[in-house]
Amino acid sequence: MVGQDIQITDKHGRSHQVDVYYQFEKAGITHKVAIECKDCGRPIDNGQVAQFFGKLSNAGSIQKVMVSRLGYQKLAREIAEDNDVLLLTIDDLPKLNELLAERLKTVALPDETTVGEPFWTIMEKREGRVTGSFFAHPHPSTKRPEMLLFYSKEHAKRAFKEASLNPKEWCVRGMPQYVFRSFLIQLELAEMRGFGASVLFAPPGALKHKPFIAVSASREDLIAEYYDGDVPSIRATI
Template sequence: MSNGKELEEYVRNTYQFLLNMKDEGLNVEKDKKLVGKSGAVHQIDVYYEFVFGNRIHHVAIECKDYSSAVDKGRVQEFALKLQDIGNISGEMVSANGYQSGAKKIAEHYDINLKTINDLPTMPHLLGMRLSSVALPDESYKAEPFWTIMELRNDKVTGSYFGHTQDGRKFIPLFFSKYHALMYFQESNLDTKSWGIRGLPRHALRAFILMLDLLKRQSVEPMIMFRPPGDTSNSGFAGFVTDRKLLAKEYYCGEVPEPVTDSV
């Protein structure tokens, strides 16, 4: 970093990325002005707020792009600023670490100290984004689909279960987790190799975008349906769909069209 403003922008962009892994819409601001209890106006290098447990939480980040380690005086100044503002958490990011006295002051005032090396790099951020958005875990609820995904060491790999019918390949989608489980059991799938996962809105969007690649492999999505309470051996009814209908009728939002080569 060549100056403090570049460090502030770097920190802001990193936190903006981290806090919006699932398109939460959180805004991370730079050079925020907050009025303290004393009436003084305090400048905050990077600021964001979020809602958790029905409360709004405020976070201020101080950026120090010094050629040497940050001393305790700088941390004390930040601590006093936070105390005057009130109801706010503090973090500090330093380009060249902290002196031992600074660390003691930070611990006393519950200020989280970080260095540039503590912030994830862009390749790491992109990997986290992929894992967060495209690869649903067991806690995800369907909006509205459930599907079956490949597992490795109890984590999804990004590959979807598919079946072949009349020479065509399909990825089954279910409105009910119960029906997904029925299909899972009827297909005699190994629980160590496959798992049922819900597709929340952001994961459904990633799935729709992935269909552009799968189309080249002649793979299509199929919505599986079974009447409520059906215990017969008639199996599931399957309805083939496509990315446009999924986006329009189930995602109910804009999904970028695939890029095609111009003729």
């Protein structure tokens, strides 16, 4: 969906104009982008950047982009960086899709502030960013490799430590529903290859040296009990 001179309503019911707005869905995630176009006869100052991100600060998760013919003042760039506003010039426009794609990677993947809904897990990390792949470990009884889920961040951190994982290559992350959806899609492929998933937990107050209780969980059961929505099937495309 693409529109020009669009009014966006924030959570307080206030309406705000943006020059260009577009919205699309990828991997089940809706991405929203608002673009402000400036041709003021001079580089954009920090006040104009602050006004732009300020009017959309209560409008939900929207990627904010400014385009200026004559560039930006130094403080304007600092304000934009602190508030996740992407600043572009006319020369950047031919590669706008590439620039936004890089930003959207960080939107679609969890960071250290993401909270589990309800699970936490261990994910692969490369050059400081998660790759979207999940750590797997042999089940203590069946020895089948299984991707791990935890109800507690502290339990995930404990398992990370016990597995002696390299923090440059792996990290603990919360799983909001959109990340859990990605996990479930990958789990279908894993099950087709003889892998699986386990929920690891320890009772409240359990001694630290006691092993986790590991319960194997099928994709079907995880969807039925923990995911609110539809998950596409890989089998339907094979």
